[in-house]
Amino acid sequence: MARLRKVLRRSLLANLRVVILLWRRFRLSLSLFLAIIGLGSLILWLAYIHPEAGTRLTFPEALYAAFSMLFFQPSVPFPQGPLGILFFVIPILGLSVVVEGLVSFSLLLLDRRNPTGEWAVALASTYSGHIVVCGLGHVGYRVTRQLVEFGREVVGIEKNSQSPFLERIRRLGVPIVLGEASNPEVLEQAGVRKAQAVVVATNNDLLNLDIVMHVREINPNARLVLRMFDADLAERVGHFLGIRAAFSTSAIAAPAFATAAIREGVLHSFFLEGELLHLSEIVVHPAGELVGNSVQEIEERLDLSVVFLQRGDRRDMHPAAELRLEAGDRVVVFATLEQLGKIERLNCPRR
Known part of the structure; x- marks a missing residue:
């Protein structure tokens, strides 16, 4: 029912925008x-x-x-x-x-x-409180798709008219302004002045900084999310320019790649306050020591967090402390590499 209301709302907004556009x-x-x-x-x-x-x-x-x-x-x-x-x-x-x-x-x-034609530019001019994504390459496309899944209104900016992602983004119902995102006129066409947030996701650090400066001039109150290769520079620039979030995609991906190479089941890895943390999936082995333990007992014994549990068709995003694990349960834990090693040893069949 909630999904139907969401679809109807988006359809109504789309038709309203067409009327405003015309x-x-x-x-x-x-x-x-x-x-x-x-x-x-x-x-x-x-x-x-x-x-x-x-x-x-x-x-x-x-x-x-x-x-x-x-x-x-x-x-x-x-x-x-x-x-x-x-x-x-x-x-x-x-x-x-x-x-x-x-x-x-x-x-x-x-x-x-036409995903980048006059219709798209005109439609973008009707948006307000939306999110502008600059650069619709591999990262920009995935960010746009995720934002649409979140139910947010998005306008994209891309300079490459031959980008393989343009047609996919058009099918998402996202208008695309074709041009250089560092051009103030292009930013205006994308509605940056009325945007809630701007995601700068091209693969050029200097270009991204240039875009950020122009966005700040047009809309000082917009939330800025910046992609940069150099993690240290991203942190310094983010603090200096008042950017809400500055990310190095390579720095984000590196821990996940490294951890996946040495351990199975890792879903995601990232640094928090200098410590490498992981989200890892474990399927409870019927002959392992995890069977019969409660969520609270596991968390206290191993100093980790159980953040998800699936038992059959039932999914629990916040498993109760007293819930006891059964064979075949799919559990996602939040832990360090050392803690993952401990829980995996407990999950091994008893000899």
């Missing part, structure tokens, strides 16, 4: 059209006299007459005098505006499937 794009044409019809109706109402009956038009009749003139099918007889010019001006001007609007609308609809 209004912004065609408000001038629509205003001109209404002005032509309105002014023509007013002139007919005030000045037109029926050449045969000598009567004047009511305002609804004048309005209908102005509309009918658009198709060169006036509902009232052609008048004598200079008022007759109106019978040529209204259809010429009115049809010009209508044709221009129809052509522009058709081109915009045809451009809708």
Whole structure:
């Protein structure tokens, strides 16, 4: 039910944005059209006299007459005098505006499937409180996909029109602005001024810093997340520029790669206050010593945290302290490498 409400909400927001987009794009044409019809109706109402009956038009009749003139099918007889010019001006001007609007609308609809076209730029201009992702390569694509799964509204910026990820991102419903993210005009097109956060994820440290400086000028209050190769530089820059989070992707990945090379079951590894910590998965062996122990007993004995337990179809994100482990339970623990070694030894079959 919650998922259905989420889908309906996103669909409603998408349709609302389309309406806003069409209004912004065609408000001038629509205003001109209404002005032509309105002014023509007013002139007919005030000045037109029926050449045969000598009567004047009511305002609804004048309005209908102005509309009918658009198709060169006036509902009232052609008048004598200079008022007759109106019978040529209204259809010429009115049809010009209508044709221009129809052509522009058709081109915009045809451009809708282009992930980096005018439709995407126009749609991005309707966003507010969204997240802008600069650089849609391997990292940027995955960040964008994760944000969409979180239910957040995202606008992407990418300079490479041949990027293999553009079509995948378009299928996620994310508008993409094509251009250099260090260009203030491109940032404005992506709605950085109204964005809640900006993720700078290109693979060029200097370019990322340049982007950050421009984002700060446009929107000083935006939350900034920065990707950098040099972990030390990322930390210093993050503190100096007031960046909420600066990450080195290589530094994040390295512990996971190294740990996975020497131990199975490690899901994720990272440094916290200088200590390498791991999320690791363990399947309780029926002949191991873990069977029958409670979650609390394991945590106290081994000084680790049990953060997830799956038993059959049941999943528990916060296992109760008194819950006792059974054979086949899938357990995820948060621990150091040394603690992982201890729990694995306990899980080995008794000899």
